[in-house]
Amino acid sequence: QVQLVESGGGLVQAGGSLRLSCAASGRTFSSYPVAWFRQAPGKERECVAAIRWSGGNTYYADSVKGRFTISTDNAKNTVYLQMNSLKPEDTGVYYCAARTGLAITIATPTYDYWGQGTQVTVSS
Numbered sequence: 001q002v003q004l005v006e007s008g009g010g011l012v013q014a015g016g017s018l019r020l021s022c023a024a025s026g027r028t029f030s031s032y033p034v035a036w037f038r039q040a041p042g043k044e045r046e047c048v049a050a051i052r053w054s055g056g057n058t059y060y061a062d063s064v065k066g067r068f069t070i071s072t073d074n075a076k077n078t079v080y081l082q083m084n085s086l087k088p089e090d091t092g093v094y095y096c097a098a099r100t101g102l103a104i105t106i107a108t109p110t111y112d113y114w115g116q117g118t119q120v121t122v123s124s
Helices: none
Strands: 003-007 009-012 020-023 033-039 046-054 057-058 068-073 078-083 092-098 118-121
Touching: 003 092, 020 092, 020 118, 033 068, 033 078, 046 068, 046 078, 057 068, 078 118
Parallel strands: 009 118
Antiparallel strands: 003 020, 020 078, 033 046, 033 092, 046 057, 068 078, 092 118
């Protein structure tokens, strides 16, 4: 059974940083894509960053480019999201997701596995 477990969320002031972690177990995702989504209150879930598990091409939403960095550690089967210069609009529940297709996608239905989410709150 595949499990994705996020950690690292919390409360931070605007301009601060957080690093989210997502530990995967149950299978090896090899070169499959993995992504971070976020869902703000009253809004749809959106993809903020994506990468192949083995590294390489990345995707970032325009709203986080230059501030967020997605990375993977294959030895630890963990994907990270380093978030710098945080803004109040970054507040939301952040989810780790993985898919068994080959292409990096940003559409929620294309991801097969999801974590339970971790809350990020950025105060102004």
